[in-house]
Amino acid sequence: MDELVKAKEADPTDDLIGRQVLARRADDREDHDALTSLALLLLIAGHETTANMISLGTVALLESPDQLAAIRRDPSKTPNAVEELLRRLTIVEWVTSRVAVADTEIGGVPVKAGEGVLTANLSANHDPAVFPDPERLDIDRGARNHVAFGFGAHQCLGQNLARVELRVVFDTLFARIPTLRVAVPLDELPVKDDATVYGLHKLPVTWD
Ligand code: HEM
Secondary structure, three states, X not given: OHHHHHHHXXXXXXXXXXXXXXXXXXXXXXXXXXXXXXXXXXXHHHHHHHHHHHHHHHHHHHOOHHHHHHHHHOHHHHHHHHHHHHHHHOOEOOOOEEEOOOOEEEOOEEEOOOOEEEOOHHHHXXXXXXXXXXXXXXXXXXXXXXXXXXXXXXXXXXXHHHHHHHHHHHHHHHHXXXXXXXXXXXXXXXXXXXXXEOOEOOOOEXXX
């Protein structure tokens, strides 16, 4: 990323990083390290997340044939299925950290100004008081109020791009390969339980 940003600084082509170089130069706030870090954030936040949602979401839909059949019958249901998959899988956990700017109270617990708060968005998305029978994948439950993209001013910048990508992927994948199935027993799938973004290291599939 360091080399890529250096190359764009030398020759700012008409693309995301090149435009950032020009805009920052015009504002007299060029900062190589800051731009490298932004580019890296966008790569991880933009690729690692959707790629893992695609693999895990594919497995989740194949494991719930009735739900998969429902979106194949009626693709107008896919946007709701995407919200439910985002809720059920919550692949980005523990990154929604905040610092209290004033003394407050959350769920009966006092939080003083300056204290840090880590929000457990996976737990929130599996709260049975909000999502009854939370482990069940139910594309009709209306899960749009999940917090898989965080919450507040710093909630995910790319969430609507992610929603479109996932809708297109799930509609297209199962329309083109209707007999798609996982090629190994599910407990042999290598899960990323050692990474910030949860997902699969690989997903072997096959079809007829
Ligand atoms: C399924 C896909 C994705 C998930 C589950 C996801 C999840 C998240 C979460 C939980 C946060 C933290 C929000 C908070 O602190 O309240 C976040 C932040 C962010 N995401 Fe995503 N994300 C996804 C896709 C993307 C994509 C496609 C992009 C860009 C192309 C992106 C760019 C960002 C950026 C830049 C931030 C930082 C926002 C800020 O701090 O103001 N994300 N994302």
